[in-house]
Amino acid sequence: MKDIFLQSRREFLRRITALIGSSIASVSMPWLNIFGNTSSSVKSVSDKVRLGIIGIGDRGKVLLLSLKEYVELLNIEIAAICDDYEPHLKHGLQLTQGNAKGFNDYRKMIQMKNLDGVIIATPLNEHAKMTIDSLNNGLHVFCEKAMARNIDDVKGMYDTHIKTKKILQIGLQRMFNPVYLEGIQKIYKGEIGQITQIRAYWHRNNNWRRPLPNNDPTFEKRVNWRLYDDVSAGLLTELASHQIQVANWVLNTEPISVLGNGSINYWKDGRNVYDNVACIFSYPNGVQFIYDSVISNKHYGLEEQILGSNGTIEFEVNKIYSETPPAPPAILQLINDIEKGIFNTFPIGGASWVPETATQYKGELISNNYKMDETKLQLEAFIKYIREGKAPEILTKHGYCASLWCLLAERAIKTNQVVNLSDDYKI
Amino acid sequence: MGTRFVFLVPHIDFEKGDRVFNHIKKEVERIELLLSYFKSDSEVYKLNHRIKNNNLPISDELFNIIEICNKYNILTEGMFDITLRPVIEYLQSATDERKLNENSFLETCGMDKVKLSKQERTITFQNDFVKIDFGGFGKGYALGKIMEILYNYYVTDAFISFGESSVLGLGNHPNGNSWSVGIRKYNCICPSNIKIELNNESLSTSSNFTLSDNGSLRKRISVLSPVTKCTVTSLKSISVKSKSPLEAEILSTAFLVTEQDHFTKLSGKFNVNYYIETFFNSARELNIYSEIN
Numbered sequence: 001m002k003d004i005f006l007q008s009r010r011e012f013l014r015r016i017t018a019l020i021g022s023s024i025a026s027v028s029m030p031w032l033n034i035f036g037n038t039s040s041s042v043k044s045v046s047d048k049v050r051l052g053i054i055g056i057g058d059r060g061k062v063l064l065l066s067l068k069e070y071v072e073l074l075n076i077e078i079a080a081i082c083d084d085y086e087p088h089l090k091h092g093l094q095l096t097q098g099n100a101k102g103f104n105d106y107r108k109m110i111q112m113k114n115l116d117g118v119i120i121a122t123p124l125n126e127h128a129k130m131t132i133d134s135l136n137n138g139l140h141v142f143c144e145k146a147m148a149r150n151i152d153d154v155k156g157m158y159d160t161h162i163k164t165k166k167i168l169q170i171g172l173q174r175m176f177n178p179v180y181l182e183g184i185q186k187i188y189k190g191e192i193g194q195i196t197q198i199r200a201y202w203h204r205n206n207n208w209r210r211p212l213p214n215n216d217p218t219f220e221k222r223v224n225w226r227l228y229d230d231v232s233a234g235l236l237t238e239l240a241s242h243q244i245q246v247a248n249w250v251l252n253t254e255p256i257s258v259l260g261n262g263s264i265n266y267w268k269d270g271r272n273v274y275d276n277v278a279c280i281f282s283y284p285n286g287v288q289f290i291y292d293s294v295i296s297n298k299h300y301g302l303e304e305q306i307l308g309s310n311g312t313i314e315f316e317v318n319k320i321y322s323e324t325p326p327a328p329p330a331i332l333q334l335i336n337d338i339e340k341g342i343f344n345t346f347p348i349g350g351a352s353w354v355p356e357t358a359t360q361y362k363g364e365l366i367s368n369n370y371k372m373d374e375t376k377l378q379l380e381a382f383i384k385y386i387r388e389g390k391a392p393e394i395l396t397k398h399g400y401c402a403s404l405w406c407l408l409a410e411r412a413i414k415t416n417q418v419v420n421l422s423d424d425y426k427i
Numbered sequence: 428m429g430t431r432f433v434f435l436v437p438h439i440d441f442e443k444g445d446r447v448f449n450h451i452k453k454e455v456e457r458i459e460l461l462l463s464y465f466k467s468d469s470e471v472y473k474l475n476h477r478i479k480n481n482n483l484p485i486s487d488e489l490f491n492i493i494e495i496c497n498k499y500n501i502l503t504e505g506m507f508d509i510t511l512r513p514v515i516e517y518l519q520s521a522t523d524e525r526k527l528n529e530n531s532f533l534e535t536c537g538m539d540k541v542k543l544s545k546q547e548r549t550i551t552f553q554n555d556f557v558k559i560d561f562g563g564f565g566k567g568y569a570l571g572k573i574m575e576i577l578y579n580y581y582v583t584d585a586f587i588s589f590g591e592s593s594v595l596g597l598g599n600h601p602n603g604n605s606w607s608v609g610i611r612k613y614n615c616i617c618p619s620n621i622k623i624e625l626n627n628e629s630l631s632t633s634s635n636f637t638l639s640d641n642g643s644l645r646k647r648i649s650v651l652s653p654v655t656k657c658t659v660t661s662l663k664s665i666s667v668k669s670k671s672p673l674e675a676e677i678l679s680t681a682f683l684v685t686e687q688d689h690f691t692k693l694s695g696k697f698n699v700n701y702y703i704e705t706f707f708n709s710a711r712e713l714n715i716y717s718e719i720n
Contacts, residue, residue, distance in 0.1 A: 328431065328433065328588070328591055330591065331433050331435065331588065334435065334586065335435070337600075337602070338437055338600070338601050338602065341601075341602050342602060343600055343602035343603035343607065344607065345607040345608060345609045345622050346607070346608060346609065347608070347609045347610070348588065348591050348594055348608040348609065348610075348630070
């Protein structure tokens with residue numbers, strides 16, 4: 001597995017180096033430049049990046065295992081882990097072979113000497129205080145999306161990041177996914193024309209519940225925190241935030257308003273977050289982003305569909321579709337030959353080419369480089385940013401805007417009104 | 428025409444190229460409005476969806492076109508026939524029980540069921556079922572008109588293609604003394620071994636299948652011999668090279684459904700070149716080939 005990771009990472013780095021060689025990617029996706037920046041690589045044994053992880057639940061464990069891949073490669077140390085649930089902490093310590101120091105209170109962990117940064121993977125309503133305390137304590141922070149449970153906390157996290165000049169990176173891993181990177185570049189280059197609409201959805205068919213330890217109901221809110229309104233905004237913060245970020249990225253701006261509806265129409269099991277939502281985000285120039293999410297049907301899965309005047313991109317399936325027929329290969333060969341001064345036979349005769357219908361036309365791949373673990377790559381970037389002492393501000397802004405607008409969508413649903421962003425939260 | 432159109436003129440300045448292209452585009456749209464089987468505002472569509480059969484007035488151009496079709500119907504001994512489409516549609520949609528009546532349905536079609544009146548400039552259809560379809564005619568007709576436009580603009584070297592099945596090589600390739608084209612192979616993007624030089628000539632290919640750009644089989648098309656009343660079962664393609672784009676189009680359409688013996692007899696009548704590719708002789712062979720690949 002490690003060999004596969006290293007091999008695919010090398011391929012990613014090779015392609016990213018080519019990508020950031022283009023001015024479009026270099027300017028519009030500056031967070032990639034770190035991968036081509038030799039000053040962020042390891043200089044000496046003492047040049048070690050020491051990290052702590054807060055929250056060793058499902059996601060925290062994934063992040064911990066991902067970080068382990070970089071221990072030697074990037075000279076890092078998983079110096080501390082923290083979880084207030086004893087079994088999680090114990091399991092986390094086992095995964096580090098006892099090398100990390102364990103804590104059940106993050107406030108003590110962030111006092112540790114020589115810690116460079118923390119990774120936060122706790123329930124949503126805990127993100128803000130942990131992030132703000134860590135930043136104020138001089139630590140760089142990687143925090144899982146979304147940023148916080150309410151918009152004041154989102155703003156508070158951002159303001160603290162600005163005040164302390166410490167890195168605040170939000171776990172929106174599509175920003176490190178080669179398919180998205182190459183697709184966005186195609187969009188910025190105008191390959192699918194003017195973007196006129198975005199549609200996205202995330203559909204699952206399960207109750208989103210996780211089993212309680214020993215079936216003990218006192219754990220309900222700690223384990224199934226995504227289902228409770230005071231901890232999470234459910235589908236909006238846990239799923240939609242990724243896709244709102246993609247829409248913002250595609251349009252290179254943020255919405256100007258949002259309206260929406262939601263309800264609990266299927267999973268009437270005591271939860272108080274919506275099990276289905278539908279929202280429309282309005283962007284400048286009259287572009288609408290139509291979004292919906294359900295957890296009672298999985299037929300359509302998840303997708304972000306970018307509709308342009310000359311083509312369509314579907315990121316999740318790595319496809320780009322042209323509105324106009326592809327140029328005949330034979331004619332392309334002929335043009336190529338003429339340009340090179342060559343006289344060749346080209347294969348032309350055959351039955352009439354006829355347009356393919358939508359169901360027949362399979363589109364083209366956006367990227368051949370899609371077997372990558374974007375979660376690992378975003379952590380690699382975080383490590384390298386720490387070594388540099390800074391990260392591109394746009395990276396944090398993406399996290400801020402995506403987090404803010406999923407909460408504004410929630411407000412639109414709850415108030416049944418069109419919601420705009422007040423000046424107080426503009427950055 | 429329901430396909431993609433390629434207009435390639437080497438070394439033409441942008442302004443002139445734009446002017447010529449727009450002229451051609453208008454002409455193609457005009458022809459489509461005349462001959463389209465599918466567009467509800469075309470003259471042919473209106474004739475096919477008539478409410479009476481007798482003495483229907485038609486434009487001079489369509490009148491002349493049907494006269495040309497009649498001429499080639501006689502020259503090809505019935506193999507070129509613009510009235511066969513309803514039979515194909517019938518066979519595709521008919522139940523087995525109805526297919527038993529197919530011969531009687533076939534009797535309702537044929538060029539002899541379409542009568543022109545020279546004095547009145549009208550057309551009469553012998554029964555309600557007769558429809559005319561210029562699918563094996565229109566692209567060649569359009570290429571002929573395009574050739575005239577190009578000459579009027581003093582364009583002497585050009586390559587024009589309608590969906591790669593009907594092409595015109597005018598003058599020379601910039602690096603050669605003609606335009607050298609090959610017949611596409613099934614399941615391959617390479618040309619077959621047949622090499623065809625076009626110099627002020629046209630090549631039309633008719634086949635009973637369509638290929639994707641990567642050469643894979645997309646669809647089989649039912650084609651029917653008006654003489655034997657049988658569909659062509661092998662996967663077959665025939666290309667015809669001629670000075671006249673229209674003649675190339677008509678003859679490739681006709682000879683696709685012509686049996687070998689009859690073809691040998693007919694082909695000598697025309698001053699054209701033929702290139703035949705029969706890929707599979709039966710559907711069974713095709714299935715075996717698909718499995719292997």
